[in-house]
Amino acid sequence: MTATIDSTHAAYFAFRDRLLGELRTTMLTGEQLCEAGRLIYGRPDGLSLYGIPAPDMTAKGITLLGRTVIECSIDAYTVPVADALAHIQARAEPQGPDANNPMITDLFCGSGNFGHHLGRRLSHPVHAAELDPAVHDAARNNLDRINSPISLHLIDYRDLLGKLPARSTHDTYVVEPPWGPAFTADGLDLTRTSPPVPEILDDIRRSRDGLPCYIAIKTNDQIASNSLNRSFTGAHHLQSVTPTPTLPHGANMDFHLYRL
Template identity: 35%
Template sequence: MPYDRDLLLFGAKRHAVLGLDEIQQYGIDSYQDQDYVSIYGLRPPQAHAMGVRMLGRTAVECTRDDLAEAIASDVAALANRCASTSRLVVDPFAGSGNTIFWLLRKLEGARAVAFENDPLVYDVSSKNLALLNLPLRLECIDFPLGLEHVRAAPGELVVAFIAPPWGRALDVRLGLDLRRTEPPVVSIVKEFVRRFDGNPMLFAIQVHERVEPESLTDLVSHFDAFEHKVYELNRAGQNHGALIGCVGWSP
C-alpha cells in the first residue's frame, strides 16, 4: 500500500497521527525523498525527536520548509516596498502553521494570528507551535468568525497567507481550479477586503504550477498589482507556486 496523497488525504490515514516511519514513507513514495515533509526548519527525525507530531492530512496539505521559506522570502521582499512598517500576518487555514512560522522569520517584528477549524488538526498543531515560542495566536474557529475579533492598526499592512484545502480542486490534467477550493479563493479575498477595508493588504495565495486559466483571471482582477511565482523544487507536474497580490497599494 503506497503512502500517497489518496491514502493520507482521503483514506484511512487522514486523521491518524503518523509515525516517523510513515512520514518518511510518504516522502519516499510520493517524492523519492524521505525528508520531504520537513517543517519548522527541521527534518522529520529532528522534528519527531523534538515532539512534533502530524496527522495524515497535514502531511499532504502542509507547506513544507523549502516551499514555505521561498514564499515567505518573496512576500517579505514585496512587503518591504510598502510604506507601512507595521505588519499583521493572518493565516485563515493554519494547518501545520509552517508558512506562518517562516513568514514571522522573514517579516521582522510582525505579529500573527491564525485559524484552524478542524479540532484534530488544531490540537496537534497548537502543541507543535507551543514548542517554537512564536508571537502567534492560534484559534480553533472558522476564519470569518475569527476575523471579526482581529484588529489592524490604522495604516498597518495586513499580510494574508491563503491556502484553503484543495480537495478535488486539483486536477492532474487541468491544474488547480481556484473556484473549487474549500472555500473558493476569491470569496476568501473578498472577506479579508471587507474586514480590513482601509488597510493596505498583501495576499499570498498558494497555487499549483498549473492553474485553471479562467479561475486565475478572475482572481487577479481583484488585485491592484500581483506577481505569479512558480517554485521549481520538484519534478515537473509536482511544483507549487504563489500568487502574491496587493490591495489598497502598489509596489
C-alpha cells in the first residue's frame, strides 16, 4: 500500500467518525457531499442516490444527514442487486393470497434508495420504515423531490411488519439495520446489529405465517464469526453482489439475496 493510499484511507476514517459523530444529524453541504463521494467511493459522483450524483444534489434539493451518507446503499450498488433479484424472480411462479401483487418492504430505509431501486426495477409497490425522525424527514423531502411513490412511515420496523400481511412468495424485504457495535475489528457480526439480524428475520417469518419471501441484506466485506451463515440458518442463499472495493478490507459493502 502506498503512502498516498494510506493517507486517503486515514482521511476517510476521520471523515467517517465526524459523519457518525458531530455531523450525525446535520444536513451536509454540497461540498461535504462531494468530499464524501471522493473519500468513500474515489470520486465526488461516486456518492449517488436516486440517480442523482453528489455534485447535483444541492441544486436538486436532495438533503442528506451525516449518518445517512455513511449508512446508505448507493445507486452503483443497489441497481445490480435489483437486476439480480429481477432475474431470480422471473424464473419462479409467484404464489400466495395476492400472488401477482407482491410488495417490497424496506425495513430500515435511511435514504430509501434501496427500496427506490428495487421498486423501479421490479415494478412493485414499496413500503418503508424509518425510526429516526431526522432521517425520516430528510428521506421524505428527497422522495418528494423525485416524485417517488414509496409509502414512507415514521415507525418501528416491527409495527410496519404488523401492518403488512404476506401477499406473495415474491414479496421482498430489505434488511439493513444500524451496525453500531456489530462493526468489530474482526469484521461485521450480524448477531450484534441493533436489532440483531436473526431477530429481524424471526419477526419477518412471524409476520408471514410461513409464506416464503426474498431478503436483500447489506454486509461489509469481512464477516465475523460466520455470523451471516448463522443468521440465515434454514434460508437459501441465492446470490451475492460484491462491488469493487474502494476502501481497505473490512470497510467495503457487499450485498446478499436469500430465500427465507
